[in-house]
Amino acid sequence: MSKVLITGGAGFIGSNLAHALADNNEITIVDDLSMGKKKNLDGIKVTFYQHDVCDREFMHQLLSENKFDYIYYLAAVASVADSVERPLATHKINQESVLDTLDYIRTQKLPLKKFLFTSSAAVYGNSPEFPKLESSQVDPLTPYAIDKYAAERFTIDYGKLYGLPTVAVRFFNVYGPRQNPESPYSGVLSIITECMKNNKTFTLFGDGSQTRDFVYVGDVVAALIKLATATDKPMVYNIANGDESSLIDVIHAYEKISGINLNIKYESGRNGDIDKSKADISKLKSIGFTPKWTLENGLREYWKYYE
Ligand code: UD2
CATH class of the missing domain: 3.40.50.720 (NAD(P)-binding Rossmann-like Domain)
Known part of the structure; x- marks a missing residue:
């Protein structure tokens, strides 16, 4: 121990x-x-x-x-x-x-x-x-x-x-169970999950084409x-996962998994937000670690946690 x-x-x-x-x-x-x-x-x-x-x-x-x-x-x-x-x-x-x-x-x-x-x-x-x-x-x-x-x-x-x-x-x-959705600066997937669970409207800052490396x-x-x-x-x-996904694609994938249509209100992009994000994870892989959760499987597991 x-x-x-x-x-x-x-x-x-x-x-x-x-x-x-x-x-x-x-x-x-x-x-x-x-x-x-x-x-x-x-x-x-x-x-x-x-x-x-x-x-x-x-x-x-x-x-x-x-x-x-x-x-x-x-x-x-x-x-x-x-x-x-x-x-x-x-x-x-x-x-x-x-x-x-x-x-x-x-x-x-x-x-x-x-x-x-x-x-x-x-x-x-x-x-x-x-x-x-x-x-x-x-x-x-x-x-x-x-x-x-x-x-x-x-x-x-x-x-x-x-x-x-x-x-x-x-x-x-990073996304998954136990992420606290309470602040407007909480991880976007915790906010989306909260909106889906409680039938609330999600405010999307920008047009959804911004990308992130969700892990x-x-x-x-x-x-x-x-x-x-x-x-x-x-x-x-x-x-990171080493992949880049647009926010709108992630929302669509999550809607399919949860069976819930997210109500989206579009607003202009948030001050200071970056457009694109993606990591090179060769160094992590060099120590023998490869992420095993695809975004789809991760979202499924996340949703299951709250069902
Ligand atoms: C992440 C980190 C932040 C900092 C930053 C560095 C999280 C939670 N935040 O910010 O700490 O390290 O990376 O670049 O990991 N969005 C909406 N509606 C919402 C909330 C977010 O459209 O209600 C958008 C947001 O404008 C952004 C994307 O979703 O384009 C991701 O937002 P985020 O706050 O989850 O994470 P990020 O990458 O801005």
Whole structure:
């Protein structure tokens, strides 16, 4: 049994990771429940702390008392819009807390097997290369993207400079069960699911031709576990499906699966939205990981979860 800490473990991706690991690991979760939900952890055995990761004393004590084997760092303010409204507050969570944890591990020489930090495709911003490779130019355009990029670099540099076992990932558009649809900046598929379930009108920003690289959370969790256990170099990896789908095609596919016609209201494109997004996932594949959920199967599984 390994000892695993998941910060942000009551959130969308963190709770899916906790469910995948709970049978064979001793899991500790720190989550302030600002976005996550305690009920996301129903049915699994975890030690849960409702706490802010910015509380250094608390985090230091937790780290020194537990000697975790693996730390998955998912705690963050996930809303780009929120980071634009409150750059100082979100900076503390999205960057400072990560650096502080890394530095505590370094100075206390904690015997860790892997520290995995979760960054975002937001770091690519409007950089022109397509599809996005990890070596592509970055262009972080918001406080969220800047902090994710900086924390990701600190993670990699703590590996290179001090020999900490680290790895970082850049998520593309993750979807699946337990994604919280409550904010207008929640993942589009969680909003669409909510609209379909409750017969609400979905507002489509733009004409639906914008593309995204949607990846099912089951693949994301499997990739995280593989990266934490099977890599030994401090590097950054894209986590995506490696495919590009237009939003309108995704809606049509989802309508077929659910048997529900989505009411759509069209509005002009959202400020700052990018047109096209697609990842190159050769690097992820090079460690022996290939996503197994097609968009159609992922959508079917997502819909089934709520039936
Ligand atoms: C994703 C990330 C964001 C940041 C960004 C970097 C999510 C939830 N967000 O934003 O954190 O990393 O990538 O590029 O993964 N849309 C609608 N109606 C809605 C909501 C969305 O039409 O009610 C459109 C939206 O305008 C966009 C597409 O759906 O064109 C995807 O939106 P999103 O918010 O799910 O994700 P994205 O790629 O903008």
